[in-house]
Amino acid sequence: MNKIILYFVFFWSLQTLSAQELxxxxxxxxxxxxxxQSKKPLMLFFTGSDWCGWCIKLQKEVFQKPEFVEWSKKVILVELDFPKKMQLEASLKQQNDQLQxxxxxxxxxxxxxxSPQKNGTQINLQQLGNTGYVAGGPEKWLEVVNQFMPK
Known part of the structure; x- marks a missing residue:
């Protein structure tokens, strides 16, 4: 029984560490x-962090897994949150609303x-692709999004 508890604590610790690396x-x-600077594309994550069940599920099933943490080094992660229970700073809310x-x-x-493209002094965000929740864990989700990634 103690071994089972020890394994559980070990794997839970790995999950927690992985989530903290993002x-x-x-x-x-x-x-x-x-x-x-890095020549990496942006991954814009539009979420309702404190009320959206599918967003929370995506976080748990994909974003908190070691496979995603490793893959995420290929992109710049951007969270664009639309919470209901907490209030965002006004400038952040305005930015997120505009991007929405x-x-x-x-x-x-x-x-x-x-992918940001500079055009003189203006920056355009070239769309590479979009998705949402994909069932099947990090492998299935990454299979979908890798289609959008520059080679």
Whole structure:
């Protein structure tokens, strides 16, 4: 019995450590700057973090798994949250609302993959593809999103 508890604690600790390794940006301008410097695409995660069941499920089944944590090094992660129980800072709420309109996000979760393209002083976000929740864990989700990733 003690071995079972020890294994459970070990694997739970791994899951917790994996989730902590993710660095989510919330400021789109900072994320664009990081993307431009690193030449990595942006992964825009439109979520209702405190009320959207599918968003929470996606976090648990995919984003908190070691396979996703390793894969996520290929992108700049951006969380665009639309919570109901807490209030965002006004500028962050305005930014998220504008991006929701630009990408015509109708439901949550929606994940857009984009690549910033500089056009003089203006930056355009070239759309690479989008998805949402995909059943089957990180393997199935990554199978879908890898189709959008630049080679």
């Amino acid at each position: 660095k989510w940006q919330t400021d789109i301008n900072k994320a664009i700057e990081l993307s431009t 309109q630009i990408f015509q996000v109708q439901g949550f979760p929606t994940i857009w993959f984009v």
